[in-house]
Amino acid sequence: MGPRAEKFSRGTYIAGYTCLLTNPVPENYLRIQQAASAIRRSIAARGLFRTVLHLARRATPRGGQASRADQTHPFDREYGVETSGLISGRELAAGHAHDLHSPAYYGIAPSIFKSAIGHWAEALRPGLKLEQYSFVDVGAGKGRAVLLASEYNFRSVVGVELNGGLASIAQKNAIQWKNMGRARCDIQIVNQDATACRWPPMPLLVFLFNPFGRQVLLKLLNILKQEANQGAKPIDVLYVNPEFAFVPDRFPGLLKLWSRKLEMTEADEAVDAFSSRGELCNAYRFQPATGSVLRS
Numbered sequence: 409m410g411p412r413a414e415k416f417s418r419g420t421y422i423a424g425y426t427c428l429l430t431n432p433v434p435e436n437y438l439r440i441q442q443a444a445s446a447i448r449r450s451i452a453a454r455g456l457f458r459t460v461l462h463l464a465r466r467a468t469p470r471g472g473q474a475s476r477a478d479q480t481h482p483f484d485r486e487y488g489v490e491t492s493g494l495i496s497g498r499e500l501a502a503g504h505a506h507d508l509h510s511p512a513y514y515g516i517a518p519s520i521f522k523s524a525i526g527h528w529a530e531a532l533r534p535g536l537k538l539e540q541y542s543f544v545d546v547g548a549g550k551g552r553a554v555l556l557a558s559e560y561n562f563r564s565v566v567g568v569e570l571n572g573g574l575a576s577i578a579q580k581n582a583i584q585w586k587n588m589g590r591a592r593c594d595i596q597i598v599n600q601d602a603t604a605c606r607w608p609p610m611p612l613l614v615f616l617f618n619p620f621g622r623q624v625l626l627k628l629l630n631i632l633k634q635e636a637n638q639g640a641k642p643i644d645v646l647y648v649n650p651e652f653a654f655v656p657d658r659f660p661g662l663l664k665l666w667s668r669k670l671e672m673t674e675a676d677e678a679v680d681a682f683s684s685r686g687e688l689c690n691a692y693r694f695q696p697a698t699g700s701v702l703r704s
């Protein structure tokens with residue numbers, strides 16, 4: 409399979425699909441699952457006919473070369489940072505057991521991010537203010553969401569990223585962002601697996617832009633539940649492009665607050681690698697264990 413195949417749609421998803429077509433022994437079951445789910449989503453979004461056309465167009469050399477995935481997002485040009493590009497999960501492998509569960513790197517559309525935070529902030533936990541929360545981007549990539557989050561008055565902003573190369577780009581971006589005076593709070597980038605990191609001892613807004621599949625997601629939710637219960641700590645979760653929503657939807661003690669289709673601005677839509685017009689976003693809240701008093 410050529411490198412161009414890995415740039416299709418959400419990274420490895422379509423790469424896995426190409427694999428299915430060309431290789432009678434697929435590389436692994438996970439990749440096939442990812443490919444199948446990408447195709448299901450594409451059919452849901454575009455319909456069967458347009459999905460077939462879309463795949464065919466992308467399978468031609470011209471379609472691949474013209475890919476929007478290679479374009480620099482205007483956000484990068486405006487602020488002199490580097491957050492663009494679509495990188496497949498395979499290219500991101502960092503030698504960790506969780507590599508296989510990572511679909512791809514792709515920075516969130518700024519308009520989607522702002523809209524998600526805006527809706528979340530409209531319905532904060534009673535008695536708490538945004539300023540009391542620490543924002544944690546799980547799977548921070550090159551740090552676009554982290555940079556955007558630091559423009560709000562969070563108590564702190566943390567980006568956790570498994571891939572060392574992406575984490576150092578995020579770190580450089582954070583320095584540039586601070587030097588420009590755009591950050592209103594401290595930014596920390598941690599190069600670690602999200603299920604092994606230490607969580608700030610304060611109310612948390614955990615941000616997920618489809619960073620991994622169901623197994624790692626379930627592991628993460630179990631850890632967050634423990635955090636929430638042990639310290640009686642308020643924890644909310646925003647899950648954008650919630651491909652594995654059935655995991656949080658069925659997770660005991662996690663309340664689904666809302667689910668919305670967020671619209672992109674025209675500027676974001678024009679450079680979106682998947683020609684999307686919006687993203688689905690789900691918001692969840694860990695319910696305090698019975699008898700506990702929430703700590704701020």
Ligand SMILES: C[S@@+](CC[C@H](N)C(=O)[O-])C[C@H]1O[C@@H](n2cnc3c(N)ncnc32)[C@H](O)[C@@H]1O
Nearest residue numbers: 510514515516547549552553570601602617619
């Ligand atoms: C879709 S990108 C999200 C980028 C960023 N959150 C944003 O919104 O701009 C998902 C990221 O999750 C990272 N990732 C995947 N598995 C991870 C894990 N177990 N721990 C930490 N990061 C992980 C990937 O390397 C990738 O950069």
